[in-house]
Amino acid sequence: MTSLYSDRSSQGIPDLSYKPSLARNVGSRILTVIAGIFSAVAVLPLILVLGYVIVKGGSKISLALFTELPPPPGLDGGGIANAIVGTIVVTVVAALIAIPVGVGGGIFLAEYSSSGWFAQFIRFGTNVLSGVPSIIAGVFIYGTIVTSRVLFGNAYSALAGGMALSILMLPTVIKTTDEGLKLVSDDLRRAALGVGASRFVTIVRITLPTAFTPIATGVVLAIARAAGETAPLIFTALFSPFWSDLLSTDGIFAPIATLSVLIYNFAIMPYEFHNELAWSASFVLVVMILGLNLFSRWLARFAAK
Amino acid sequence: MTTSQLQTEQHQVSDDTAISIQNVTISYGSYEAVKNVYCDVPRGKVTAFIGPSGCGKSTVLRSLNRMNDLIEGCSLKGRVLFDGVDLYGASVDPVEVRRRIGMVFQQPNPFPKSIYENIAFGARINGFTGDMDELVERSLRQAAVWDECKDKLNESGYSLSGGQQQRLCIARTIAIQPEVILMDEPCSALDPISTLKIEETMHELKKSFTIVIVTHNMQQAVRVSDMTAFYNAEAVEGGSGKVGYLVEFNETEKIFNSPQQQATQDYVSGRFG
Numbered sequence: 001m002t003s004l005y006s007d008r009s010s011q012g013i014p015d016l017s018y019k020p021s022l023a024r025n026v027g028s029r030i031l032t033v034i035a036g037i038f039s040a041v042a043v044l045p046l047i048l049v050l051g052y053v054i055v056k057g058g059s060k061i062s063l064a065l066f067t068e069l070p071p072p073p074g075l076d077g078g079g080i081a082n083a084i085v086g087t088i089v090v091t092v093v094a095a096l097i098a099i100p101v102g103v104g105g106g107i108f109l110a111e112y113s114s115s116g117w118f119a120q121f122i123r124f125g126t127n128v129l130s131g132v133p134s135i136i137a138g139v140f141i142y143g144t145i146v147t148s149r150v151l152f153g154n155a156y157s158a159l160a161g162g163m164a165l166s167i168l169m170l171p172t173v174i175k176t177t178d179e180g181l182k183l184v185s186d187d188l189r190r191a192a193l194g195v196g197a198s199r200f201v202t203i204v205r206i207t208l209p210t211a212f213t214p215i216a217t218g219v220v221l222a223i224a225r226a227a228g229e230t231a232p233l234i235f236t237a238l239f240s241p242f243w244s245d246l247l248s249t250d251g252i253f254a255p256i257a258t259l260s261v262l263i264y265n266f267a268i269m270p271y272e273f274h275n276e277l278a279w280s281a282s283f284v285l286v287v288m289i290l291g292l293n294l295f296s297r298w299l300a301r302f303a304a305k
Numbered sequence: 306m307t308t309s310q311l312q313t314e315q316h317q318v319s320d321d322t323a324i325s326i327q328n329v330t331i332s333y334g335s336y337e338a339v340k341n342v343y344c345d346v347p348r349g350k351v352t353a354f355i356g357p358s359g360c361g362k363s364t365v366l367r368s369l370n371r372m373n374d375l376i377e378g379c380s381l382k383g384r385v386l387f388d389g390v391d392l393y394g395a396s397v398d399p400v401e402v403r404r405r406i407g408m409v410f411q412q413p414n415p416f417p418k419s420i421y422e423n424i425a426f427g428a429r430i431n432g433f434t435g436d437m438d439e440l441v442e443r444s445l446r447q448a449a450v451w452d453e454c455k456d457k458l459n460e461s462g463y464s465l466s467g468g469q470q471q472r473l474c475i476a477r478t479i480a481i482q483p484e485v486i487l488m489d490e491p492c493s494a495l496d497p498i499s500t501l502k503i504e505e506t507m508h509e510l511k512k513s514f515t516i517v518i519v520t521h522n523m524q525q526a527v528r529v530s531d532m533t534a535f536y537n538a539e540a541v542e543g544g545s546g547k548v549g550y551l552v553e554f555n556e557t558e559k560i561f562n563s564p565q566q567q568a569t570q571d572y573v574s575g576r577f578g
Contacts, residue, residue, distance in 0.1 A: 187412055188414060188416065188417075190372065190375065190408075190410060190414070191410065191474070192426075193400075194370070194403060194408040194409075194410070195480075195481050196401075196427060196430065197400070197426075197427070198400045198430075205430070206416060
């Protein structure tokens, strides 16, 4: 009787040494090299874009950038302070709308709906919405809020821009809340109900605090995504070369400058200084988003403890 | 008929009975898990539910404080009377039921809060306004876990060992001052020493509470219970699975020494299950 594995020495010791010329070993090496090349190609744009922005924009960072208004076309000197403030204002407005609505929707999906057709429909709708191009959200707000002047007769405004961004944030917030709550063990829900807690108390006092970190992480990522959007802001928040009057309510009902729209406007201007401002703004925006992402990772690490 | 309509929700049961299970059939969807159970749980005693896996003893236990409501497609026919009130009546609030009939689960499941907050949570949401420190200490003492955690009341409930966590869960249930405590295999995840401590706790608790315990461990039933209900499961013709039913319900001593049914005799003597 001959064995399939007959390569044993005369003493019967099996030959287990690595043979580089075997077809499976050659194939393995080739595929490893191909996979390595493709992952390098995939990382390349990331490094190039970040590196280019840091080199072109980082070199022009100055105090004036954070304190002064952009100069009129053709003139030099000034900064992008109003756009930095504007980006923060618009993003905060978006978060104030998207977080309550999104977290509430996520709670409904995870805790109250019993996977009926309505919940299925909302989950499907959320997935579709997260794939909708951001400019569609802008067009929607432009059509419903800006042209109709429903916001007390104001057309372009910081508020409208925040609304457009909140539409982009919603799917992420709903989905992370839904998933985060699903991760909470049913044992915990039963424990709370077992000591006579109502459903509402169970969710507010036990389930939501337990799922706080994944939800907070998702919210921060959604904010980071919204902060960098340009398309929905171009025809909702528009742009402004001035400080917005944030001490009165006029500020959020008036057009407002944002970093992303400033980059869009200044990068194509035929003035050297404005092009440089656009690069600096790109750098500031990238650093802001990077900071938010790092914050969300820190939150996730915080949860693991 | 007219007299029974007058006493709308109130049904006549003996004063010694805390919970009366009357002709209860529980189904998951169209599949019947347990069928035609009659059982009167006596007040101030420990009642054990024993039987092989899949006989529906846990299902019956969960029906006693409407925990089965959380399982989709689970429905109950028949009546469960708690001091004469049907727990499945149309106007009954399951939250009120669970405040009076507390539950301890198979796996220790403390809240991700401090030990103190674990006890205080239930009492607070039930509107307790007295001395919280005193209530926490009394509950932990009653559950025989005070000595182990009196110095770390502000640490997380998760910092305790499995057996201590389970006694913390018992303390949490005692703190809401229920009338009945249901225990679903409370010792199955614990080592023998912790099990022994929890059994000692139960002997203390039955002075003030009615206890119903599901257990796989027959020696445990002998050690802790006054009454024992033996459940079994049998295959039904045309059905996909087995249907559980109550075989025999009697004093623990009689169930283990002179059972009336052959199936009980076979089970308690270890011939099957």
